[in-house]
Amino acid sequence: MINPVSRNIFRMFVLVLFQVLVLNNIQVCGYINPYMYVLFILLLPFETPRWLLLISGFVIGISIDLFVNTPGMHTSATVFMAFLRPYVLKILRPHDEYKSGSYPRLYYYGFTWFLKYSLVLVFLHHTFLFYVEAFRMTFFFHTMLRVLLSTLFSVFLIVLSQFIIYRKQK
Amino acid sequence: MRNLLRIIIAYHFQILFVILEVISIFLLLNQNDFQKARFLNITHNITGRVYKKINNTTAYLTLKKINYRLAEENTKLKNILERTYRSDEIFFFGESDSLHHQHYFYTSAKVINQTVNKQHNFLTLNKGSNVGIRPEMGVVSRDGVIGIVVSVSKQFSTVISLLNLDFRVSAKLAKNNYFGSLHWDGKDYRKVKLDEIPYHIDVNKGDTVVTSGYSSIFPEGIIIGTVCTSEVKGGNFYEIEVDLSIDFKSLVYIEVISNLQREEQIELEELSND
Structure with a gap:
């Protein structure tokens, strides 16, 4: 079995490439702009040290930024999201604690839990990202609409990917 | 640490x-x-x-400094103003001049003495015959009719005020051109009387009263005031009280009107009277 570190690094590469090559070319109605690369942060193991969480958020954010040529925009949003991940996990903790050896995935904690988990974090990430992108309060509701629609689409893709990729394991 | x-x-x-x-x-x-x-x-x-x-x-x-500078500047401007109006320069504006026949000729002047509280009030102007002012010229300001020049010296002229029991001027209602005779009753410096308006005319409070232009002194349509009260008193005529639009207590700069075609008009009128 490949060790978790290299598996995560491999996943990061795949997600960045998928985001840059495929998803960035999708823009429906001028509103829907899915950002699926945040899946990387979502899927990091529970045991990940928190500083590593932030660093990984920074790294994946800046690699997206370098491709899109918006230095700092995705970085700040992803770091923000990585920062909030431990707190969200704490709030969404199931009755019995997170089991050791498990991962924050649909397979281990069920569809509802994963949906909530990804919905909250993706929404936070998108809110930060879109408001930084707009960088003004004038179009507050317009930006909010973009946030909501993109969040829905991103979460849809993320959940879908979980069904497709991890069904076979175990 | x-x-x-x-x-x-x-x-x-x-x-x-x-x-x-x-x-x-x-x-x-x-x-x-x-x-x-x-x-x-x-x-x-x-x-x-x-x-x-x-x-x-x-x-x-820095307000103090600025105030000082402003005061200084004001004094300077006042001096310039004084020189300008004391000088014998003539300020005139054309009127009825459509075919090079200028009808009226305005000269600006300053009131240097006046009374309003007597029965026979006069004004003194700071300009006289040396700038072309002659007796029987009309005197107006932007706000309305003031009076008629009665006598002139070289530097000064006296004007019989509208507020004078001997003063009469032909006036009309601006809305329907019925004309009458305007005079002062010697009581209130803000009110004059308009007579000889026939009683079948509809007169309302606030109607504008202007000069009729029949006197060959004033051009037609110079404002005098607005109707204050009107009542029919024994006979066929209204007795109308008019609020003056001009405030005689605050007169400073006025204009003297000379009718350039007055001689011709009077000559003709006398010819037909004979």
Whole structure:
């Protein structure tokens, strides 16, 4: 079995490439702009040290930024999201604690839990990202609409990917 | 030192978050033109406000100096004004001049003495025959009719005021051109009487009264005042009280009107009277 570190690094590469090559070319109605690369942060193991969480958020954010040529925009949003991940996990903790050896995935904690988990974090990430992108309060509701629609689409893709990729394991 | 280290270790997550976030925001503001422009715009707004406040405060400190300079300038301007109006320059404006037949000729002058509280009031102007003022010229201001020149010297002229029991002028209602005779009853310096308006005419409060232009002294349509009260008194005519539009107590600069075709008109009228 490949060790978790290299598996995560491999996943990061795949997600960045998928985001840059495929998803960035999708823009429906001028509103829907899915950002699926945040899946990387979502899927990091529970045991990940928190500083590593932030660093990984920074790294994946800046690699997206370098491709899109918006230095700092995705970085700040992803770091923000990585920062909030431990707190969200704490709030969404199931009755019995997170089991050791498990991962924050649909397979281990069920569809509802994963949906909530990804919905909250993706929404936070998108809110930060879109408001930084707009960088003004004038179009507050317009930006909010973009946030909501993109969040829905991103979460849809993320959940879908979980069904497709991890069904076979175990 | 150890405590500091302990704090850093205890809060390493938050501290690292702040550091990374600061780095990315720094990148964002420096590398993205739009965000950079917006950021500068916002900060300039804030600093601009601060500068404005400071400027407002410092302006107070220099007020004394500014006041002094303004007073100085005012004095200078007043002197210029004085020279201008005391001088014998003529200010005139054309009227009814459609075919090079200028009908009226205006000369500006300043009131240097006047009374309003007698029964026979007169004004004295600072210009006389040396600038072409002659007896029987009309005197008006922007607000209305003032009177008629009665006598002139070289430098000065006296004007019989509208507020004089001997003064009569032909006036009409602006809305329907019915004309009558206007005179003062010697009571209130703000009110005059208009007679000889036939009683079948509809007269309302607020109707404008203007000169009729029949007297060959005043042009037609110079405002006199507005109707205050009107009542029919024994006979076929209204007795109308008119509020003067001009305030005789605040006269300064006025205009003397000379009718350039007056001689011709009077000559003709006398010819037909004979």
